[in-house]
Amino acid sequence: MLGGLATRAAAEDFKVTSTSMREGGKLEIAQVFKGFGCDGGDASPHLSWSGAPVGTKSFAVTAYDPDAPTGSGWWHWAIVNIPAATTALSAGISGTDALPKGAVELKNDYGTRGFGGVCPPPGAVHRYIFTVHALSVPALDLPEDASNALAGFMIGGATLATARLTAVYNR
Template sequence: MFRISLLASLLLAATVSAPARAEDFRLSSTAMAEGAQLKPAQVFAGFGCTGQNQSPQLSWSGAPAGTKSFAITAYDPDAPTGSGWWHWNVVNIPATVQEIKPGASTTGAMPAGALEINNDYGVAGFGGACPPPGEVHRYIFTVHALGVDKLDLPANASNALAGFMIGANTLGTAKITAVYNR
């Protein structure tokens, strides 16, 4: 009996002191929900779309042990381009940050040190949803926990290069996939 109690105590201690698991890393947003239609605030203003083009509020918790910085990506895999469409790519978000305020990309309220890469509209920062009429597209917002303090990227880095560097340094990810159609 003592042996079973000791084993149970050791297992409990190991569980309590274990580092965060990937499934503990969570992303939430007041602006959107998993599988739900994006609101006009996150829709592009142009290309026939009449949204407000504001980056969404995002908050996360439970990052894996060893996280030294974060990156955020917003990607449409359904865009008719052969390579999808990058709506947002932010790197070098300090590990102390756990929230991005609504509209931060366009109001200059991104965390100090964060670098916004040019999106596929050709400008740095957030570019909202704007699928072709009649199509429903998915928009995958991902926070990446990185094992490095800073990604050394040129100012004009492509989304492919940023994606490669993010992928090479990711310890864990948390995602919300929203949809939009017009």
């Protein structure tokens, strides 16, 4: 039982911050998609994390809109196999050679690899959940064309702790 308490305490120390957005704040034009009636920068946000639990062997980052009118939400970003020594991703890093060595970006729900900016239908405010997952494995064994559902299943099975930041956007 004591080991469980120690793990829970370590998970509570796991935090994510960003210079690109704040908890509950509206996303900036830099994170808005370019297309589908939106005209943004389509750039991934800065993310920085600390306090990962002991035993973390890699990280995964996901960005998800649970409010998208699809019946299954909308995956804006999934990046896996981020080395355990990594503690930040700079703004605009998606799709560049600056990604940590070994990190793999999956296709988003726009059908392209890397970050796909926000572009909800006009009207309601949508939530965008950016999650850093501390994983118990050095790498996830995913096929190159893995769906976000498969990646989510594999991430979930290896997650030691998560740190989340939720921002909003509407147009």
